[in-house]
Amino acid sequence: MGLQDATPDAAFRMNSPDRSRVDPNPKKIDDLIPPDHKARLIWQLVEELEVTPLYAGIKAVEGHPGRPATDPRILVALWIYATDEGLGSARKLARRCYDCDPYKWLRGGVDVNYHTLSDFRTDHLEWLKDQVVAHVATMRAEGLVDLEAIAQDGMRVRASAGNDSFKREETLQQLWKEAEQQWDRLQEEFEQETDLSARQQAAQKRSARERLERLKRAQEEVKKVAEAREKRKKGDGASARVSTTDPEARRMKMGDGGTRPAYNVEFATALNSLVIVGADLINAGSDAGQMEPMVQQIETEQGPLPEGSEYQVDGGFVTKEDLESMARRRVTVFAPPKEVARQQQQGKDPYAAKRGDSLEVAEWRRRMGTAEARAKYKQRGKCEWPNAQCRNRGLQQFVVRGLQRVKSAVLWYVLVHNLFRGVALRADLAKAAA
DSSP states (O other): OOHHHHOSSOOOOOOOOOTTSOOSSOOOGGGSSOTTOHHHHHHHHHHHSOOGGGGGGOOOOTTSOSOOOOOHHHHHHHHHHHHHTTOOOHHHHHHHHHHOHHHHHHHTTOOOOHHHHHHHHHSOHHHHHHHHHHHHHHHHHTTSOOSSEEEEEEEEEEOSSOGGGEEOHHHHHHHHHHHHHHHHHHHHHHHSOOSSOHHHHHHHHHHHHHHHHHHHHHHHHHHHHHHHHHHHSTTGGGGOOEESSOTTOEEEEOTTSOEEEEEEEEEEEETTTTEEEEEEEESOSOOTTOHHHHHHHHHHHHOOOOTTOEEEOOGGGOOHHHHHHHHHTTOEEEOOOTTHHHHHHTTOOTTSOOTTOOHHHHHHHHHHTSHHHHHHHGGGGGGHHHHHHHHHTTTTBOSSOSHHHHHHHHHHHHHHHHHHHHHHHHHHHHHHHO
16 A cells, blocks of 8 residues: 555654755764774874884875875784774775774875785784884883793694695696796787786786796795705605695694694794783794794893893794703793693603703703792793783684795784783873872
8 A cells, every 4th residue: 555545634744854955064084983993092102103114115295296105004904903893805995984983084085905914914024023022122121021031832823724735746837837837828929919908917916926936836836845844853854744725834733633724923022011022933843943043033122131031932832952952041940841640640750861962951950840830830831811912803714825924923912912901001000100
């Protein structure tokens, strides 16, 4: 029944939608978010970063032709906000920039696209390193962070590669030949008449070229894997496999007991402030021997560890060489010997010196046999908190591939964690002084 049937003698009087009218309450961009919104804090933090190196690549200058570049501060702020919100996809971030008010406010009316965001995230590894180092140094100068007690932990994060992408050397060689043939066919097709536009041709060429590069890299990586497996077990190198999509990823045993392609993220956390003072990324599933590289990194960036400082790791990190090098620095290592419970069940003393132990290793065993050392070691659990924070921000699986790009992604998480820790530590200090 229509309106006229319902009211034969009179028409309804009502306010009906008229979408041709202009919105009577237009908003300025600055009114999109409240004064205390987190996006405003992020912009303040970005303005405190040293972004001058990011301007070096800008070619558009006054008085010369060319499209104006996007202010790098906008891109930094967008990725900081996106990382804190658990958003790791450049495509999703590009959409948020047009349908979500905080992202609209951060870009301030400047257009951004997926390619710009994606490239920016992974193209500035050295700048990210410098910002993390400089920010930690600033907090140390303010008395917010010290290196008296540090704990290191490894965290395996799922790689972008799929399980089915891992192939043996013979298969990789065959795929390489096929990719070369595909490249030759494309070259021949494009030399002849084609219905494809120049942009479509360029896209196909880029895809074929990148596949060739990945397969070449995969052939190099499979030899490294084969050598490593052969050292552990003679004849095992023949079973080596690497991924055709992310050759530098490795199969690792994950926290749930399963084995998947992953990278190993190493964080060194200052236990008194819970600030990440060292970060690295490796493609080895074991943490053994990673103490010394991390300490070298910290000392290069922040100076020598204080004499008498403490360094806490789990038993998987411990090697004879690392214990000896830390002892030479006069840094005390707190880490449990392996298989303590099993040795105690067998009636053995896991803390007694063993044949072949150096003085440094024997002293470590003796120290860990004391109640005081075991009580101190319980503090190591604090370093799990930064790991959990990064997990909550989306560090569950990488969406970029290759060791260098994945390192860049990790450093965004470290920078975001430390920036907000700095805000919290300064607030606590001001509260205590009030």
